[in-house]
Amino acid sequence: MEIGKKNAFVDFIKKYGVYLAVGIVVFAVALTFTLLATLNGSVMTEGPNLNFTLPMENATVIKDFSDTELQENTTLNQWEAHLAVDLASESTDVFAVLDGTVAxxxxxxxxxxxxxxxxxxxFVSVYSSLADQPTVQKGDKVSAGDKIGSASESATGELDLGSHLHFTLMLNNDYVDPNDYLNLQSK
Ligand SMILES: [Zn+2]
Incomplete structure (x- = not known):
């Protein structure tokens, strides 16, 4: 009886072993994908809070971002890419767009x-053409919306634009269009 049972089991494995093995592999793969999906989901929700705030209040875009089309720089009398957005507003206050550290x-x-x-x-944000007395210094921790300086005419390369903020946004060391992350065009 014992031997008979054993033989029956061996016969079963011989007949259906392949299906059993395939079934186990399919189950393992499905389990792996499920675990990975769960892991990704939790990484997303625990990631940094990337709620951008605007660098200026009620600002007008006086020169937009362009990485492929050249724009005329009337100050320097040359055509160039403009890897930033120029903003001007009645108030010259300039604010950090995300929590971060002044580099x-x-x-x-x-x-x-x-x-x-x-x-x-x-992400790295860069604020140019600021007035002489920025309100932060290297190493300072800032929060989104903190005032860090004032727009001015200190960028002599864009003097024709008057007092403004030349705002640059970088992601993983590449210039990106700030319009993709900030609602700059609405007032
Ligand atoms: Zn500019």
């Missing part, structure tokens, strides 16, 4: 006083 506060003759802020998720 640098620098002056360049063409872009003027410039604050660079590093954020989570690979």
């Amino acid at each position: 640098s506060v620098e002056y360049d003759i063409l872009t003027g006083n410039t604050i660079t802020i590093e954020h989570e998720g690979g």
Whole structure:
């Protein structure tokens, strides 16, 4: 009886073993995908809070982003890509667009006083043509919406535009169109 049972089991495996093996593999693959999907879902919900706020209130876009079409720079009398958005507003206040850490506060003759802020998720925001006295310094932690400086005419490379903010957004070291992340066109 014992032997008979054993033989029956061996016969069963011989006959249906392949189907059993395929079934186990299919189940394992399905389980793996389910686990991965669950894992991705939880990573998404626990990721950085990327709620952008506007760098200026009630601002007008006076020169838009363009990475392929060249735009005329009347100040420098040349055609160039404009990897930023120029904003002007009645109030010159400039605000951080995301929580982050001030990476640098620098002056360049063409872009003027410039604050660079590093954020989570690979984003870096750069605020140029600021007035002489930024309200933050390197290493400062800032929150989205914190005032960091004032728009001015310090970017001599864009003097014809008057007092404005030259706003640049980068993602993983690449220039990106700020319009893809911020609702800059609505007032
Ligand atoms: Zn500009």
